[in-house]
Amino acid sequence: MKNAKHSHFSGLIKKSGLAIIATAFVLTASIAQAEFKPAVVYDIAGKNDKSFNESVFNGATRFMNDTGIAVTELEPTNAAQVEQTLKKLAQRGYEPIVAVGFGMSNAVAAASEAYPDTKFTLIDGWVMAPNVQVVLYKEHEGSFLVGVLAAMNSKTGTVGFVGGMDIPLISRFECGYKQGVAYQDSSMKVLANMTGSTPAAFGNPSKGGELTRSQIEAGADVVYAAAGGTGIGVYQTAADMGVLAIGVDDNQNYMQPGTMLTSMFKLVGDAAYDSYEAAMNGTWDPAMRVLGLAENGVGWALDEYNRDMISAEMEARVNEVRASIISGDIVVHDYTTDNSCPI
Amino acid sequence: MTRDRRLSWINGLLLPLFNVLTAFLATAVVFILIDVNPIEATKILIYGAFGYEEGIGYTLYYTTNFIFTGLAVAVAFHAGLFNIGGEGQAYVGGLGTALVALYIDPTLSAWLIIPLGISGGLLFGAMWAIIPAYLQAYRGSHIVITTIMFNFLASALMVYLLVHVLREVGQMSPQSKDFPDSAWIPFVHDVFAGMGYKIAESPLNLSFIIALLFSALVWFFLWHTRWGFAIRATGKSNDAAVYSGINPKKIIVVTMCISGALAGLVGINELMGVQHRLLLDFNYGYGFGGIAVALMGRNHPIGIIIAALLFGILYQGGMDLAFEMQSVSRHIIVVMQGLVILFCGGLEYLYRPILIRFLAPIEASE
Incomplete structure (x- = not known):
């Protein structure tokens, strides 16, 4: 009886060991393929904030619709998870990884140091690293x-x-x-x-x-x-x-x-879109982008809704x-x- | 006597187990509704929490926070007080820890700075609880109301300090400058590396050990000291406490200070352990989570450690679940936690009549 129990138990260990090996194999295989896998990490407000994050979400969605390439989206819920999410995406070969909001600066700094070969785009934040493209606006x-x-x-x-x-x-x-x-x-x-x-x-x-x-x-x-x-x-x-x-x-x-x-x-959605497009075409570079009136990153809107008032x-x-x-x-x-x- | 013993094992063991299982069943229904295979989801969740070293590290790191706030709520419960203010006490406690780390002479030994940081957290957490405690004890303002209000006050205070006082010029995020290295509580992966073992990096740090130590301390304090007895007596019956010479007003103040101090330790794990700077909302959700942890853990340190671990699993495994399955958003994780809280807290005695009916004859025959 004791023996039977024992062998059953070691069988379990073997099985779970196999499962881990299999998972590891799948992981390496997916990295080896090196397909284009863009990702975006929203800040703690979440992607449906009717504002900043949602603009980025719209930019990412537009990229998906235009190219048919899926953009992996994640919404961490606390400070530790932001860094974890970024590192995990980098580990799985996602890039470029767009990080949204000034609150992610520390996390992007840590993740970009741990994964120096992965491209990160940080909107509204500030990080000095050779693999991070910082996008700032002159609001x-x-x-x-x-x-x-x-x-x-x-x-x-x-x-x-x-x-x-x-x-x-x-x-x-x-x-x-x-x-x-x-x-x-x-x-x-x-x-x-x-x-x-x-x-x-x-x-x-x-x-x-x-x-x-x-x-x-x-x-x-x-x-x-x-x-x-x-x-x-x-x-x-x-x-x-x-x-x-x-x-x-x-x-x-x-x-x-x-x-x-x-x-x-303040066209943050465009920043995400541009970053994906540049990475896809091989023209992504980590130079900081400061977008003001001259770059049309910010501006005033004139359309059919307010035409008569101006x-x-x-x-x-x-x-x-x-x-x-x-x-x-x-x-x-x-x-x-x-x-x-x-x- | 037998009756009491019967109640204790049903209350202490079977009920929480049934409650958690019910919560998971309800979660499974939610998963089916959003076209997610619940078995697949459970596998990912468990694998995320325990399947690899980094995942285990994250799980235990979240557990640490929940142990602190769970203990805080439990101590107050024993005196019959419902401390909803763990969130604010954790926040202000973190301020105490951060002030020590930021302004102490960084050339001092970590052996001195870290205990001082812990004391800072304990002191500031207690400070944030003492006013609601005083108002409850001497002015009759209900502790639930005042502690909730103090959460908002804490939030406003911390934003003010982080935006206007502690933030460096030119720094965009409302956060303090970095703590000196000597104020960092060592990461577990660094400790292991020092001993020659290489394990995956995670935010798990020695605060976990501190949390276990405090669990033991709370157990000893509540069940093996005069103060602990006085607290439990006051919680059981105010009048009886008065007749036995206990001053319930004093007990209320002392208990709340201890409770606040324990909640204040969240900052040890989050700030000295992981972030190494003071930042906004590092306490987010742990204070309220602590209420559920204490309820589920039946206000006993061992139960709290187990319940905190469950919440750690939900946080870390849930994160992995959201990562692996794009159709599972982070809100589903909140729903899962909400269901656990509902069944373990709100409906904690749901199965009690049934269990007693079926188990009483079995036990009587023994």
């Missing part, structure tokens, strides 16, 4: 433009800004916007509020709506939201109370047609300012360089 430039437009459209002399989470990145939007407003009309007042102090502040439309309401009651008649999913509440309240709103990240002009003045677009004078003025920023005649201060805003 302050785009925000400056919509600030000019806000100032031109305000009748009360007061405009509003609703930020998401209180972090330097969002302050960069705010500071650029304030500079744009002041550039157009230095007597204008800007009311600014942050929605909260945790990442949940990017997904709180009702709080966004409340903040917008109080800003409108204090006189604001154009409100710019840089708040991810919270913006939905901002646009809704602005539409309900008949004032103008400005969208962010994606072109959100379609969301409340008639009261959406414009959107400050007069020829406004369009000319904004494009003139845009050209001045590109040429360097106007220098927009970046909040994150010294954590302060001149205005």
Whole structure:
């Protein structure tokens, strides 16, 4: 009896040993094939955040539709998992691996060091490594433009800004916007509020709506939201109370047609798409990409939804300012360089 | 006497087992609904948690956090207090640990810095629990409400500190600068490498041993000291405690401080052990997970270690599951955890009447 039990047990060990060997074999085989396997790792907000991550998701989806190549997507739930996920993808031969958001910088640094032959693309973050392509945006430039437009459209002399989470990145939007407003009309007042102090502040439309309401009651008649999913509440309240709103990240002009003045677009989806395409064509290189107005990485959206609201004078003025920023005649201060805003 | 013993093995062993099995069955139904083969999924989950060295490392690393918060909730439970504030206490406790690691003279020995870091976590965690404890004991504010509120306060405080005080200029993420090497708790793979064995890298560090030590300490404290007796007496019956000369108000404050201190140790594992810097939301989910762990572990350190291991498996195996099966999103993992919590916490006595009906005659005949 004892013996039978024993042999059964060792049989189990043998079986599981075989299984491990088989798995290892499958793994090596899949690495050896070296097919093109792009991947994306979203940050902790998840891919359906109606904002930043979702833009990347749309970029990845567009790549899948255009090429028929599957992009493996992962959504880690905590800091340790981000690094684990990146390393695991690299180990299994996925590349390029697009990492979304400034919060992933540490994890990408660790993973790119552990897998120096794997290509990583980090959007909005900062890592110095020969196998990491960093993509950054000059949100302050785009925000400056919509600030000019806000100032031109305000009748009360007061405009509003609703930020998401209180972090330097969002302050960069705010500071650029304030500079744009002041550039157009230095007597204008800007009311600014942050929605909260945790990442949940990017997904709180009702709080966004409340903040917008109080800003409108204090006189604001154009409100710019840089708040991810919270913006939905901002646009809704602005539409309900008949004032103008400005969208962010994606072109959100379609969301409340008639009261959406414009959107400050930040094309993160394109960054993911470009990275995949470049890697596929063998032209991917780790040089840092800083995308501002000149590179059309950020900008202001003009489409059929807001065409009627933008007069020829406004369009000319904004494009003139845009050209001045590109040429360097106007220098927009970046909040994150010294954590302060001149205005 | 026999009746009590019968209850204890049904309550302590069979009920949690049945509850967990029910949760897994319900999960299987969810998997079938989303066209995932539950057997296949279970295989991947188990393999992810135990199938390879790195996976085991991750599983035990998550387990460490759940042991700390599970113990925290359990100690409070024994005094009849429901500490929902583990999340905030863990967060602020991590601040204490980080302050030691950041501002102490880095040339000092790790043998000094690490114990000081642990003390920092204990102290700050306790500090974050003492106000709700005082309000409960002397002002009658319900501990559940105040500790929940203190979670939000902790979150706001930490964001403020990380954004405005501890963050370096030019650094985008709200995080502190790196801890000096002497404030790192050694990784288990490094310890093994030092002894000549090579094992896969994982975040598992010696905090796991610290967690086991604290489990033993909590057991000794609760069942073999006067304070422990006073805590359990207060939890069983406030009035009886008063008649035996115990001051329940004092007990409430002391218990909550101990509870908060234990939760504060999450920072040891997360910050000194793995991240080596203070960052946002390192505590995410462990404080609340600790409630489920304590419930499932019947507030006993051994049960807590087992329940924490189960949660470690769900975290790490779930991660592998999401990796291998694209149709399993991370939200399904949350559903699994939710079902475990529902059946082990919310419906913990679901099977008790049936079990007693069937098992009582068997036991009586013995």
